[in-house]
Structures are given as structure tokens and as C-alpha cells.
Amino acid sequence: MAFEAPTRLVRALGESVREADDGWLDALPQLLETAVSEGGLTVERLQLPGGRSSLVALVRDAAGTPAALKLAPPGSRPAAEAAALAHWEGHGAARLLSPADQAASGMLLERLHADMSVRSLPEAKSMLEAAGALRRLWVEPPAFPFENVAERTGRQAEAMRACLTPGDPVEPLVTEALAARDELLAAPPQERLLHGTFRQSKVLSAERLPWLAVGPDPVVGECAFDLARLVRDRVEDVVGSPSGSSITRRRVKRLAESLDVDATRLRGWTLFRAVESGVRARRVGRVADSELLLEFAAWL
Known part of the structure; x- marks a missing residue:
């Protein structure tokens, strides 16, 4: 063909x-x-x-x-x-x-209807629907050798360190993100099967139910790790807002409360995942994406 x-x-x-x-x-x-x-x-x-x-x-x-x-x-x-x-x-x-x-x-x-994701909804409604879809996925993992959060973030942490050069302006932020990861992994709560790469664009309109998730990169770990990616959804709008820092903090608080996740742990994983994505975007030349993500991370 x-x-x-x-x-x-x-x-x-x-x-x-x-x-x-x-x-x-x-x-x-x-x-x-x-x-x-x-x-x-x-x-x-x-x-x-x-x-x-x-x-x-x-x-x-x-x-x-x-x-x-x-x-x-x-x-x-x-x-x-x-x-x-x-x-x-x-x-x-x-x-x-x-x-x-x-x-x-x-x-x-x-x-599913690939041209209709929850991202097409007004922000408050889209966050509500996305969070509801994510909650349904957090179940006991089956007997399959899924990667766990420690393994996945360990690889990412090594890649982050390898990208740094002496005097790199993002080094303090990377150091903070790596320290947050170490602290979070020291005493993890109950583990669940996680989507792994969840965001609003991964929740599509369906016939069977209003919204269903697609495209998981599953991992086993705590729920705050999964929710952290949702916190930074529409990051370009958040960073472009004059009250972006307060919006960021409110998101962490509201999503943590709505899904019964510890807000401090959610903040830590959001920091790590945003910095990791920002450093990776910089490495492959997506400069604008990197700047957005690292500015967002600095507000956490």
C-alpha cells in the first residue's frame, strides 16, 4: 500500500x-x-x-x-x-x-474520536474530566514486569546530569529536582499501575463512555507521579499569564485535594518531571519548549 x-x-x-x-x-x-x-x-x-x-x-x-x-x-x-x-x-x-x-x-x-480530547474543553472542566479519567486507571498492577518509577526516573536523572556543563544556569534547578526525587523515593506510598504519560490530550471522546484514556507508557509507582504531568498541562498559557506562579500553586493544591494525593509529594514530582522534560527538550534543540518548562518548574 x-x-x-x-x-x-x-x-x-x-x-x-x-x-x-x-x-x-x-x-x-x-x-x-x-x-x-x-x-x-x-x-x-x-x-x-x-x-x-x-x-x-x-x-x-x-x-x-x-x-x-x-x-x-x-x-x-x-x-x-x-x-x-x-x-x-x-x-x-x-x-x-x-x-x-x-x-x-x-x-x-x-x-475513539481522535479530534476531540478533553483539552478542547474550558480549562476548569478539562482538568475535572481528565482527573476523573486518571483516577479510574489507578489499580493494583497485574503480574507483568512493568518498569517502576524508581527505574524510570533513575535513567532520566542520569541523562539530566550528563547534560550539565560547568556553570550551566539550570544546574541549581536540576539539583533541586534531583534532590526532590531522592526524597520522594526514600519513603514511597502505596504503588499502583499508572498511565505514565498522562495529559489532557491523552483523554479522547468515546462512544462507550464520554472520555477514555489512550497511549499509556505504563509504570508502577505512586499516584502523585502520574498526576504530576497533568499539573503542567497548557503550560504555555500558565507561563504566559501574569499570575502564572499562583496558578501553578493552586493547581497543585486543587488536584491533590480532588484525587486524595499528598500535595507536597505532588509538588515534588511535578518539579522533577518538569525539569526533566525541560532539560530533554533543550538537549534536542526545542529551545522554546525548554524555556517554558524550566520557567514553570522554577515556580514550584
């Missing part, structure tokens, strides 16, 4: 530099063709602009039922995503329609 990988996906894979993904993009046309043929699927179109870590094709199965076929490179841990989706069984997230153990060759998913 005629095929051209979405520009957004090509750019993101170029930034990630994961050895596990070497050659995956070149093999993607054949991977798609094989998944479609073996699944008896009919492709309607690719979902564009698509994600940064996967290709999604809108398809119909042999019975004509609409679905979404997702192909993800090995570095994006498709097996873990499929295991989490299978465990949630459609409660709060898109339903996995294909066997979880076949995730490496593609995941067939319940089709």
Missing part, C-alpha cells in the same frame, strides 16, 4: 535515539501491511498528525466494525502498553481488541 510515515513521528524518533528502534521506521510499511493482512483489516486512513511514538491507522475489521491499529517501535514498550490496556479492560481507557501478547506486531484498539 502507498505509505509515508507522518512527519511528526519521523522527527520524534530522530530525537529519541533509541538503539532498540534502529531500522523500525524503514520496516514500518511492511509491518503495517502484514498487520492489516493478518488481521483481515481494511485501512480507511492514517491518523494525522499522529503520535510521537507510534503510527495509528483507522481501520475496519472483517465485520466492518471501526477500530484503530497501532504500531509502536520496541523502545516505546508496546508489550507493556498492551498488558496495561488488557488489565484495565476498557475501564477508563480504550479497550484492547487484539491479544496482548501480539503487541509487537500491532495493537487493535477500540476507536
Whole structure:
């Protein structure tokens, strides 16, 4: 079939530099063709602009039922995503329609409305709906070797340190973020299965329920880690506001209260995740994104 990988996906894979993904993009046309043929699927179109870590094709199965076929490179841990989706069984997230153990060759998913996320709602309403969707995902993890928060943030911490140079102006902020991580990991609360990369754009309109989450990069750990990414949603609006610092503090307080999460721990994980994202954006040349994230982090 005629095929051209979405520009957004090509750019993101170029930034990630994961050895596990070497050659995956070149093999993607054949991977798609094989998944479609073996699944008896009919492709309607690719979902564009698509994600940064996967290709999604809108398809119909042999019975004509609409679905979404997702192909993800090995570095994006498709097996873990499929295991989490299978465990949630459609409660709060898109339903996995294909066997979880076949995730490496593609995941067939319940089709949602990709053009309608909770981010399209007014901010107060979008935060409420997103928080409600996230709460439903926090369950006991299944017997699968998911990465845990200590492991994931350990890799990130090493990458942050490696990016620093003597006299780097972001060094104090990085030092604070790393210290916050160490303190948080010293006495973690109860662990749950987490979405891992949750934000408003990951909650889409659906037929079965008003809103369902998509695109997890699941991890096992405390709920505050998951919620921390939501705190900085619409960061460009927050940083652009004359009262951005107070908005940031109110968000931490309100989200912590609404989901019964310790506000101090939420603040710490929000700091770490914002600084880590900011340093990573700087490393790959996304200067504007980096500046937004690091300014936001400085207010925490």
C-alpha cells in the first residue's frame, strides 16, 4: 500500500535515539501491511498528525466494525502498553481488541474520536474530566514486569546530569529536582499501575463512555507521579499569564485535594518531571519548549 510515515513521528524518533528502534521506521510499511493482512483489516486512513511514538491507522475489521491499529517501535514498550490496556479492560481507557501478547506486531484498539480530547474543553472542566479519567486507571498492577518509577526516573536523572556543563544556569534547578526525587523515593506510598504519560490530550471522546484514556507508557509507582504531568498541562498559557506562579500553586493544591494525593509529594514530582522534560527538550534543540518548562518548574 502507498505509505509515508507522518512527519511528526519521523522527527520524534530522530530525537529519541533509541538503539532498540534502529531500522523500525524503514520496516514500518511492511509491518503495517502484514498487520492489516493478518488481521483481515481494511485501512480507511492514517491518523494525522499522529503520535510521537507510534503510527495509528483507522481501520475496519472483517465485520466492518471501526477500530484503530497501532504500531509502536520496541523502545516505546508496546508489550507493556498492551498488558496495561488488557488489565484495565476498557475501564477508563480504550479497550484492547487484539491479544496482548501480539503487541509487537500491532495493537487493535477500540476507536475513539481522535479530534476531540478533553483539552478542547474550558480549562476548569478539562482538568475535572481528565482527573476523573486518571483516577479510574489507578489499580493494583497485574503480574507483568512493568518498569517502576524508581527505574524510570533513575535513567532520566542520569541523562539530566550528563547534560550539565560547568556553570550551566539550570544546574541549581536540576539539583533541586534531583534532590526532590531522592526524597520522594526514600519513603514511597502505596504503588499502583499508572498511565505514565498522562495529559489532557491523552483523554479522547468515546462512544462507550464520554472520555477514555489512550497511549499509556505504563509504570508502577505512586499516584502523585502520574498526576504530576497533568499539573503542567497548557503550560504555555500558565507561563504566559501574569499570575502564572499562583496558578501553578493552586493547581497543585486543587488536584491533590480532588484525587486524595499528598500535595507536597505532588509538588515534588511535578518539579522533577518538569525539569526533566525541560532539560530533554533543550538537549534536542526545542529551545522554546525548554524555556517554558524550566520557567514553570522554577515556580514550584
